[in-house]
Amino acid sequence: MTLPSAPGGPPPEDAAGGPPVRASPGKILVVDDQKNMRATTAMVLRSAGHAVEEAEDGAAALRRIGGEAFDVVLTDLRMPTVDGMEVLREARRLAPETQVIVMTAYGTFESAVEAIRRGAYDFLAKPFREDELLLRVSKALEKRRLVGEVNLLAGEFRRRYGLEHIVGRSPAMQELLDRVVRIAPTDATVLISGESGTGKELVARALHVASRRGERPFVPVNCAAITETLLESELFGHAKGSFTGATRARRGLFEEANGGTLFVDEIGETAPGFQAKLLRALQEGEIRRVGESTPVQVDVRVVAATNQDLRRAVAERRFREDLYYRLAVVPLRIPPLRERREDVALLAVHFLERFATRTGATKTLAPGAIERLSAHYWPGNVRELENVIEHAAALARGPEIRAEDLQIEAHAGTGPASEARTLAAAVEEAERNAIAAAVARAGGDLSRVARELGVSSTTLWRKMKRLGLDARAAGGALQD
Ligand SMILES: Nc1ncnc2c1ncn2[C@@H]1O[C@H](COP(=O)(O)OP(=O)(O)OP(=O)(O)O)[C@@H](O)[C@H]1O
Numbered sequence: 001m002t003l004p005s006a007p008g009g010p011p012p013e014d015a016a017g018g019p020p021v022r023a024s025p026g027k028i029l030v031v032d033d034q035k036n037m038r039a040t041t042a043m044v045l046r047s048a049g050h051a052v053e054e055a056e057d058g059a060a061a062l063r064r065i066g067g068e069a070f071d072v073v074l075t076d077l078r079m080p081t082v083d084g085m086e087v088l089r090e091a092r093r094l095a096p097e098t099q100v101i102v103m104t105a106y107g108t109f110e111s112a113v114e115a116i117r118r119g120a121y122d123f124l125a126k127p128f129r130e131d132e133l134l135l136r137v138s139k140a141l142e143k144r145r146l147v148g149e150v151n152l153l154a155g156e157f158r159r160r161y162g163l164e165h166i167v168g169r170s171p172a173m174q175e176l177l178d179r180v181v182r183i184a185p186t187d188a189t190v191l192i193s194g195e196s197g198t199g200k201e202l203v204a205r206a207l208h209v210a211s212r213r214g215e216r217p218f219v220p221v222n223c224a225a226i227t228e229t230l231l232e233s234e235l236f237g238h239a240k241g242s243f244t245g246a247t248r249a250r251r252g253l254f255e256e257a258n259g260g261t262l263f264v265d266e267i268g269e270t271a272p273g274f275q276a277k278l279l280r281a282l283q284e285g286e287i288r289r290v291g292e293s294t295p296v297q298v299d300v301r302v303v304a305a306t307n308q309d310l311r312r313a314v315a316e317r318r319f320r321e322d323l324y325y326r327l328a329v330v331p332l333r334i335p336p337l338r339e340r341r342e343d344v345a346l347l348a349v350h351f352l353e354r355f356a357t358r359t360g361a362t363k364t365l366a367p368g369a370i371e372r373l374s375a376h377y378w379p380g381n382v383r384e385l386e387n388v389i390e391h392a393a394a395l396a397r398g399p400e401i402r403a404e405d406l407q408i409e410a411h412a413g414t415g416p417a418s419e420a421r422t423l424a425a426a427v428e429e430a431e432r433n434a435i436a437a438a439v440a441r442a443g444g445d446l447s448r449v450a451r452e453l454g455v456s457s458t459t460l461w462r463k464m465k466r467l468g469l470d471a472r473a474a475g476g477a478l479q480d
């Protein structure tokens, strides 16, 4: 090891030439059976402000890791009896938040790659320079901090998305919740289907919280919101230089979700090439970053969601059959609100209570209002109901919400099923007009449009795509 700058000198530059890395101090364990190497490494880290402990071999390291929490473990790979791989394995098992950096001798690059594959955060090839050591350690500390923040949120997360927040007493919802509770502890892949706004994401989060992965990250990815190429690098990560603009290597959401749940939303919108890659990841439990051939092992439960009829998509060859069966190990269908009308009033009251907690204003529903809510077709399902209630609660002058305070279309889609096709065309026409008008009003600000229309941005985006509407064209039309 060479020491080009004196300990305590200026902090090292980021490898990409960015701002100097902040040396937020951490608790570090240095494991090396070579005394000189160990002592020098520890000294450099101490002089940068870190609290450093030393272990003279693998067995000593295991004792320490079992006894106290380290932010970063820096371990040599080749040691007699208990080697670095075993230290890595035990650290991952006992203290998953600890970030492990392995030190390898010159010419043993393969073992470093193997260590990364098994969950090491990074590696350092001996001999390394002081600034290189400090940089890698501070990056590992940054990662450790992020992992900690995710876990801090976990308690709040649990309360917010726990099963107790899924409202519904209809037999259909009871059956669904029953299935959620039974399948949550398994690692089975789940496919959630249901119309827009039925609560697919809510159920996915509940599945996660109720599973053994509940304290680990829940990582949502929306397949409809980005292009296929971007989606791939977003999910699988990419190597530096793998495409124009990839100025540095990046880990994907699959790796971010390690130990937790990856929520693949709008899976029906994906292209066959992407579907093939996802299938491989599910089958092999490992992924490859774009532009890299070495696989990375991941321990992730995948929960997918769609508002499409995927079986029909399979029949029409828009969706890979093998992936469908892989995903639908456990299918969960969330019934639309019109199939569980007994939940409408319950949900309405739930949203009113939430409104009261937030604003302090308690409002009740007049009998006429409940009747009107129960008779509505609810094309936008629970989200639409949520919106209607929020609106009415905010606008109603008195403490009671009357039927006429509810802003819902009286005739939206209540026709018989035999008229479905023509009705669908009529609904489409109405949707196209409503969206185009709202986009024009909002000057192309799509999140404002989504809020105004009471749909998620995703739903809006999807609908606009299907209806052939273009945000800029619509916004431009307003200015003309
Ligand atoms: N059973 C329920 N109890 C309470 N709130 C619910 C329920 N179902 C849905 N919601 C609420 O309705 C809204 C829509 O739910 P969510 O985003 O999970 O639906 P989604 O099916 O994913 O919609 P989209 O298809 O538009 O993505 C959220 O605000 C959610 O909290």
Ligand SMILES: [Mg+2]
Pocket: 200, 201, 265, 456, 458
């Ligand atoms: Mg959703």
